[in-house]
Amino acid sequence: MAIFSTLRSRRSAAISTETTEQMITFSLRQEWFALPILAVQKVIPLGKVYGDPKGTGVSITTHEDKEIIVVDVAKFIFQDFPSSDLVSTEINTDTSEISFLDWEQQRYLIIININQQTQDLLGLPIDSQPSMRRVTKSNFKKLPQAYLKKGNINCVSQEIIDLPEHPPIFLLAPQSLAQAYNI
Numbered sequence: 001m002a003i004f005s006t007l008r009s010r011r012s013a014a015i016s017t018e019t020t021e022q023m024i025t026f027s028l029r030q031e032w033f034a035l036p037i038l039a040v041q042k043v044i045p046l047g048k049v050y051g052d053p054k055g056t057g058v059s060i061t062t063h064e065d066k067e068i069i070v071v072d073v074a075k076f077i078f079q080d081f082p083s084s085d086l087v088s089t090e091i092n093t094d095t096s097e098i099s100f101l102d103w104e105q106q107r108y109l110i111i112i113n114i115n116q117q118t119q120d121l122l123g124l125p126i127d128s129q130p131s132m133r134r135v136t137k138s139n140f141k142k143l144p145q146a147y148l149k150k151g152n153i154n155c156v157s158q159e160i161i162d163l164p165e166h167p168p169i170f171l172l173a174p175q176s177l178a179q180a181y182n183i
Contacts, residue, residue, distance in 0.1 A: 026130040
């Protein structure tokens with residue numbers, strides 16, 4: 001006796017049931033990073049930040065009547081390299097004039113909650129509009145121990161996301177960022 005099945009059930013049986021995780025991905029200084037979507041409370045355009053006259057990389061902003069500690073995540077991750085300035089120059093080759101770009105209008109702030117009990121918020125300014133990706137468990141790869149010992153990039157977990165035809169995506173550890181700045 002023949003067993004009939006719908007086309008839909010045959011298609012769903014052929015689809016892999018591998019577990020996926022949702023990640024927020026973004027670029028900083030031409031490298032790619034990710035945070036689990038559950039760690040991210042909100043993404044907003046970067047507004048004015050205040051209170052860092054010594055250039056420590058820790059400042060403050062307000063959003064919806066809450067104070068948010070803003071850490072220059074790029075400054076800490078790429079410890080030995082110069083920080084990206086909020087104002088940079090661009091040369092216009094047609095007129096050989098220098099114009100200033102206001103990066104505050106082009107950057108975003110990822111807001112993460114670093115302490116569930118006290119509702120402490122931490123803002124991470126990023127260089128590009130973030131995107132959400134579904135990543136399968138098989139795309140997570142361990143970083144080599146030799147690379148981790150060298151410490152080229154700080155505050156990353158021991159994994160990267162390896163996607164076809166995409167540069168490696170370093171998985172950030174939000175608690176490491178908070179601990180690094182003693183927050």
